[in-house]
Amino acid sequence: MKTQVTDLFGMNVYTEKAVYVGDVDDVLLDIDGKKIESIAVGNLNPEIADPKGHRGYLIPYRIIKVIGDIIIIRHISSTFRKTGTEPRK
Numbered sequence: 001m002k003t004q005v006t007d008l009f010g011m012n013v014y015t016e017k018a019v020y021v022g023d024v025d026d027v028l029l030d031i032d033g034k035k036i037e038s039i040a041v042g043n044l045n046p047e048i049a050d051p052k053g054h055r056g057y058l059i060p061y062r063i064i065k066v067i068g069d070i071i072i073i074r075h076i077s078s079t080f081r082k083t084g085t086e087p088r089k
Contacts, residue, residue, distance in 0.1 A: 005029070005036070008067070013041050015075035016065055020045045024071065025056060036061045039071070 005027050013021040026040035042056035059073055066072040 008039060008071070011067075011069075011071050013039070013059065013071045013073060016072055017075045019048055019075065021048070021059075021073065022056065028058065039064070 008024045008027055011024045013024060015021060022041040022044040024039050025042040028037045028040065029035070030037045038058045038060050040056055041059055044056060063074040063076070064071060065074060
């Protein structure tokens with residue numbers, strides 16, 4: 001999977017269960033390893049994300065499944081609460 005890093009900015013991020021997570025704000029690079037370490041996702045979906053005072057999430061590159069017109073990541077149910085539920089307190 002090859003793509004330009006700059007092409008990732010602004011892309012929509014969804015889970016493999018078609019749940020919108022947010023948009024790519026930034027990309028963290030591992031210069032020594034010559035690879036992408038993670039993507040910074042902002043504009044979080046308030047229905048599923050519980051940012052706990054943060055403006056976004058860092059999504060490890062290893063959980064990205066597909067990059068195309070959108071980015072699809074593995075759905076990790078412990079990270080994303082179900083749509084329509086109240087945040088945990």
